[in-house]
Amino acid sequence: MGKHVMLLSLLFVCSAVTAWALGTSNNEGYVQTFENGEVNWQSGLVTAVGIGAPPANAVNMAQARALARRAAIVVARRNLLEIIKRVRIDSAATVGEYMVTNDAIRTSVSGYLHNSQIYDVAYMSDGSVEATVGVSLRGGLAQIVIPKTMPFKVVEPALPTDAQESVAAPMTQPTESTSAASASSEPADVTEPVSDEHAPAQPAPAVESGMVVTGLVVDASGSGAHPAMSPKIIDEQGNEVYGSALVSREYAIQQGMAGYARDVEQAKVRPRVTDQPLVVRALSAMGKGMSDLVISNADANKLRALTENQDFFEKCRVMIVLD
Known part of the structure; x- marks a missing residue:
């Protein structure tokens, strides 16, 4: 019995040291x-x-x-x-x-x-x-x-298959976090504030029919951006495109909101974003810690259209490239 315990302890230590060595040598x-x-x-x-x-x-x-x-x-x-x-x-x-x-x-x-x-x-x-x-x-x-006050998406547990077939989904009020995300998805008019009744129609984002995206790579090289546990991606008006309100707290805690790399090509093949990531360019970095990334309105609208039917944001499939 003692030999088995000693062997298990030795295997645990060896595994931990191997994981550390791989982590520190991964350039x-x-x-x-x-x-x-x-x-x-x-x-x-x-x-x-x-x-x-x-x-x-x-x-x-x-x-x-x-x-x-x-x-x-x-x-x-x-x-x-x-x-x-x-x-x-x-x-x-x-x-x-x-x-x-x-x-x-x-x-x-x-x-x-x-x-x-x-x-x-x-x-x-x-x-x-x-x-x-x-x-x-x-x-x-x-x-x-990660502060408990940070807004995260509330993910409702899925109903059993038979319940989904027999029970119509009830109308629900949006949660505070999803309301904030929805509100932030409306691009602000920077020239003249107008009421919703007279607001001009936004141009439809250019998204290919049936386009499948498995993750997002943001090239922030040259922007002076710094890494953070909970980064945000915003459009040119400051509206949030990706942030805590779009992912579950569980995913953010277990996987991190984003991975970081030093090269776009290496970021594109990371398991986090799997095999078909979309690559966008960060225009600048903002915030006290310079960890909020600004992308173009065109890229922001494309991402909003893609995430209506795809869940790569919910699962934190985001890589950020820094210098």
């Missing part, structure tokens, strides 16, 4: 580097390094190394917290700024990182130890740091 993703670690925005993995020195009063080499290892892990987790604080939730706030406003969030984040995965421990010739720890931005941490 196709967008990696944001810091003094003591990095954020891989493709895999969602945040890693940090810490160094611990052996105490002068250690009774033997074994105790010295054990205490140095413990110190290195403590420092690495402290550095991990500092990196996490600098991660942008959206264009308005970082995780650190959000933690300042909420004591419960600060306590929860600190407690979560206290149990972060140890990916590597290296013993140096001078007796010091270097430890690498990491945590995913997705899943449990995202559940903590």
Whole structure:
């Protein structure tokens, strides 16, 4: 029994180290580097390094190394917290700024990182130890740091097949989040405000009949944009085309609102957007954190038409290309 437990533990550690190695060596993703670690925005993995020195009063080499290892892990987790604080939730706030406003969030984040995965421990010739720890931005941490006040799409559970056939769908009032999304899809008239009764007809977007799109790639290279956990895509009038109101909270937490890459061709073949993504160009980046992307009205209208019958936005199938 003990041997089986030891074997399972060894397999878990090997799997974790392999995942870390693959995540950090993947040059196709967008990696944001810091003094003591990095954020891989493709895999969602945040890693940090810490160094611990052996105490002068250690009774033997074994105790010295054990205490140095413990110190290195403590420092690495402290550095991990500092990196996490600098991660942008959206264009308005970082995780650190959000933690300042909420004591419960600060306590929860600190407690979560206290149990972060140890990916590597290296013993140096001078007796010091270097430890690498990491945590995913997705899943449990995202559940903590993405504000509950952020609007997400309410996805109703599907009825059983027989119920769908026998019961007509009732008329429902739109939720606050879907109402906001619908309202934002009306392009604003920037020349002269007019009433809906006299508003000019909008030109129909150019969408090929039967066009199937499996995801979206936004080329934001050269725009000065920065990555965020919850980016937005807006049109030239500031109306939201893609954002939290169009996806379920579950998808956003488990997969992230978007993946990031450094090259359009590499972004197009990522599993997130599968095999037929639409590629659009970002005109600029906006917001305090420069993570909201502006696209042309023509591309915005095309996306609105496509997402009426296709669900790639709901499933967060979006890749963003940054410098």
